[in-house]
Amino acid sequence: MCSYNPASFNDRLLLGLKGTVSEAELHVIKARLRGGILNKARRGEYRCPLPTGFVYDELGNVVLDPDLQVRETIAYFFETFSRVGSASQTVRVFKKEGLRFPSRMRNEKLITFQPLTASTALRTLNNPRYAGTYVYGRRYYRRTADGKNVPRKRERDDWLACIPDAHPGYITGEQFQQNLKILEINGRGYEVARASPPREGAALLQGRAVCGLCGRHFRLRYATRRGRQEAWYICDRAQGTRGEPCCQSIAGAPIDEAVGALVAAMVTPTAVELALEIRREIEARHDEADRLRLRAVERAQYAADLAQRRFMLVDPSNRLVANTLEYEWNDKLRTLANAREERERSQQQDRLALDDAIRDRLIAMTADFKTLWRDQSLPNRERKRLLAYIVEDVTLVKLPEEGTTRIHVRFKAGRTETLMAQNPKSSAQQVKTRPEVLELVDKLLDSHTCSEIADILNNQGIRPGGCVRPGKADIRFTALRVSYLAQRNGLRTRRDRLRDRGMLTRPEAAVRLGIHEATLASWVRHGLVTRHAYNDYAYLYEVSDSSLPAKHCSRWDRLTDRVARMQAAQESRPSHPIKGVVV
Ligand SMILES: [Zn+2]
Numbered sequence: 249m250c251s252y253n254p255a256s257f258n259d260r261l262l263l264g265l266k267g268t269v270s271e272a273e274l275h276v277i278k279a280r281l282r283g284g285i286l287n288k289a290r291r292g293e294y295r296c297p298l299p300t301g302f303v304y305d306e307l308g309n310v311v312l313d314p315d316l317q318v319r320e321t322i323a324y325f326f327e328t329f330s331r332v333g334s335a336s337q338t339v340r341v342f343k344k345e346g347l348r349f350p351s352r353m354r355n356e357k358l359i360t361f362q363p364l365t366a367s368t369a370l371r372t373l374n375n376p377r378y379a380g381t382y383v384y385g386r387r388y389y390r391r392t393a394d395g396k397n398v399p400r401k402r403e404r405d406d407w408l409a410c411i412p413d414a415h416p417g418y419i420t421g422e423q424f425q426q427n428l429k430i431l432e433i434n435g436r437g438y439e440v441a442r443a444s445p446p447r448e449g450a451a452l453l454q455g456r457a458v459c460g461l462c463g464r465h466f467r468l469r470y471a472t473r474r475g476r477q478e479a480w481y482i483c484d485r486a487q488g489t490r491g492e493p494c495c496q497s498i499a500g501a502p503i504d505e506a507v508g509a510l511v512a513a514m515v516t517p518t519a520v521e522l523a524l525e526i527r528r529e530i531e532a533r534h535d536e537a538d539r540l541r542l543r544a545v546e547r548a549q550y551a552a553d554l555a556q557r558r559f560m561l562v563d564p565s566n567r568l569v570a571n572t573l574e575y576e577w578n579d580k581l582r583t584l585a586n587a588r589e590e591r592e593r594s595q596q597q598d599r600l601a602l603d604d605a606i607r608d609r610l611i612a613m614t615a616d617f618k619t620l621w622r623d624q625s626l627p628n629r630e631r632k633r634l635l636a637y638i639v640e641d642v643t644l645v646k647l648p649e650e651g652t653t654r655i656h657v658r659f660k661a662g663r664t665e666t667l668m669a670q671n672p673k674s675s676a677q678q679v680k681t682r683p684e685v686l687e688l689v690d691k692l693l694d695s696h697t698c699s700e701i702a703d704i705l706n707n708q709g710i711r712p713g714g715c716v717r718p719g720k721a722d723i724r725f726t727a728l729r730v731s732y733l734a735q736r737n738g739l740r741t742r743r744d745r746l747r748d749r750g751m752l753t754r755p756e757a758a759v760r761l762g763i764h765e766a767t768l769a770s771w772v773r774h775g776l777v778t779r780h781a782y783n784d785y786a787y788l789y790e791v792s793d794s795s796l797p798a799k800h801c802s803r804w805d806r807l808t809d810r811v812a813r814m815q816a817a818q819e820s821r822p823s824h825p826i827k828g829v830v831v
Contacts, residue, residue, distance in 0.1 A: 289384035292411040296384060299375050300352045300359075301418065310382075310415035318350040318359060319418075325349065325364070325372065326419050329427060333636075334434055334445040335369040373431060376410070379424035380417025384409040446632035451479035452504040453642050454632060459483040460645030460654070462495050469497075474718055479504070481644060496646050498653055502669040503644065506655060510667060511638055512621050514659070534598040541591040548587040552580035646671065679713040681733060689730060690739050697742060697781050698734070699727035727784065743782040751780060751788035760791050774811045 252259040288294035298310060301322040305311045313319050324347070329338045342349065348361035349368055376383050385408025389397040404410075412421050419427070434445060447454060449468060457466040466481040479500030486492040555577040562570050620626060621634070643656040648671075655667040685705070692701045702725040715723050734741065757777070758765045768789070771777045779787040 286408060289409045292382040292409060292414050294384060294409075297354055299372070299377050300350050302377065302415070303352075310377075312416055312418075313350075313352075315350075315359060318352075321347065321350055321361075322372075322378070322418050325369070326378070326423070326427075329369075329373060330423070331633075332445065333430055333633075335373060335431065336366055337445060339364050339366050339369050370431070373427050376424060377415075378418045379421045380413050380415050381421065381424075382409060382411040382414035383407055446629050446636060448627065448629045449479065450477055450504075450628050451481065451500045452508060452628070452632060452635060453481070453500075456635070456639060456641045457481050457503075458641050458643045459496055460643045460656070462486065464495075466496075466498075466644070468500075496644070498644055498646050499672045502672060503642075503653060503655060506667045506669045507635075507639070507642060507657060508621070510657060510665060511635060512618055514638065514665075515618065515621075534595075537598070538591070538595065541587075541594060545584070545587045545591055548580070548584040552577070552584045555580040678716050681713045685710055686733070686737055686739075689733060693734065693739060693742050694745060697727070697783050698730040699784055701730045702726050705730070731783075741782070743786075743788065746780055746782055746788045750790075752791055753788060757789035757791050770807065774807050776807070776811060776814070 252263055254260055254263065285294055289296075295304065295308065298304065301313050301318055302310050303313050313322075325338065325342075328341050329335065332338055332341060342364040347364070349364040350359050350361055351368075352359050372378065385402060385406075387399045387401055390400055392398050430445075445455065449470060451457075451468045451470075453466075454468055455465065458464070459466055462483060464483055464485050466483050467485070469480040469482050471478050471480070480497055481500055481503065482497045483495035484497075485495075487494050555573065559570065559573040559577045562573055564570060621631065638660060640658045640660050642658070645654045645656075647654060651671050651673075653669045653671055655669055657665045657667065659665070688705070688710075689701060692704060696704065705725045710725070712723055712725055712729055715721050733739075752760060754765055754768060758768050761768065761771075761777070763771070768777065772779050772789070778790045780790060781787050
């Protein structure tokens with residue numbers, strides 16, 4: 249037994265060397281181990297932990313989980329995602345339906361069912377193994393300064409192994425790629441034009457309406473006005489981030505109506521496309537069946553060939569055997585002919601069934617779509633999902649001068665369509681008095697007071713603008729309303745108009761006539777002077793310069809007599825008299 253003394257130089261050197269060598273050995277062993285793993289992984293043979301829903305069978309092959317509930321839940325998960333188009337909405341659907349998602353404990357047979365979380369949903373959607381692809385090395389580990397191993401993601405091209413169709417999966421490879429694309433689009437930031445998955449709001453073009461001025465996607469704003477929910481398409485992203493003014497804000501209802509009508513009209517060609525899709529599906533199924541039938545034919549052919557060879561090989565002189573073999577050969581040939589015939593007939597039938605099926609589906613679908621689209625009980629989210637199959641995006645440009653909005657609809661197939669929609673009038677515009685009414689009021693003010701005008705308008709059946717307000721349908725014009733209207737619209741007042749025509753106020757008229765204001769009132773009463781009302785209680789007096797009635801005061805010549813004389817004089821004179829002036 250020899251021991252090393254660390255105090256001795258030679259011993260210490262030897263110990264150091266041994267340490268170095270063992271370190272190198274460890275490295276080599278590890279490298280070999282790793283190399284072995286990598287080689288196995290590249291061949292797709294390395295057994296790594298499987299995601300829930302897959303197990304290794306006795307032979308070490310990856311198979312779908314034998315537990316039916318696990319399998320069906322995962323299948324339902326993918327189906328839900330392809331329906332709703334968003335991971336978080338899939339989570340919501342699971343929650344709403346009270347479904348739980350399976351999770352298999354690692355290295356254990358135990359399966360737990362837990363509520364689906366967004367992270368589980370994303371992990372499941374991002375895992376290529378569900379598409380039957382064997383992958384290895386999607387992540388690598390970096391050692392941090394504090395000695396922890398932190399996983400990092402590798403780019404898809406840098407994965408150490410990626411073997412498509414290595415084992416059965418829950419979805420196809422194409423579907424997996426499509427899911428990734430949807431997730432990427434959903435996850436994009438606000439700035440990029442993106443189509444968001446349909447949500448429950450009323451606005452039909454949610455996530456599909458693009459601003460025609462700046463190219464950003466519209467946001468939606470809902471407001472309840474007069475008991476109705478109104479949707480607005482608003483482009484205010486630049487406002488939120490850069491303090492710029494709101495780009496466009498467009499009322500949703502007319503736009504949705506126009507696009508809805510267009511889609512309902514457009515659905516026939518789309519239905520044809522869908523029908524073609526179905527045709528392809530049915531054809532694929534028939535091809536599968538045909539392949540199976542072909543196998544039967546091949547088997548019969550093989551049997552017939554075998555019987556023929558046996559017959560050829562037999563000694564012709566051995567009649568008994570030769571007869572039996574010939575009989576057998578004939579039998580096989582008959583079977584072959586039957587199989588071929590059967591195949592032909594089935595192909596024919598398939599073709600017939602295909603045409604009938606397509607025609608029926610086509611007719612049903614066109615009718616169904618229209619009914620469905622107009623069905624009030626159909627949730628908006630479903631309508632938007634239908635729309636998403638047909639419309640790629642819709643660009644809106646508001647034209648405030650014309651009071652319209654231009655709608656460019658881009659369909660999935662690349663076709664475009666341009667529509668115009670009338671913008672709804674603002675509340676102020678709705679209650680505004682019509683210009684022709686204003687004109688009429690302007691004309692009437694020349695000869696009528698405001699209360700007279702109100703009566704005239706009411707009698708003509710003209711109603712004030714405010715009657716469009718809810719519960720205000722029975723309001724009528726009043727003097728106050730007419731004078732407010734005149735004032736707001738800068739019409740000249742009746743008083744100004746009368747003054748322009750030379751009418752005098754009461755003091756002015758009294759001074760002009762040289763009488764007292766009380767006498768003036770009396771003259772007016774008796775018709776010596778004409779006065780004109782400019783509102784319900786104030787007047788202006790018409791006093792002509794040419795013939796002022798003389799001031800007269802006599803008990804024997806009373807005012808009534810003067811008026812009678814004046815009227816008599818007027819009647820006798822044919823020329824048009826100046827009204828209200830005493831001769
Ligand atoms: Zn904009």
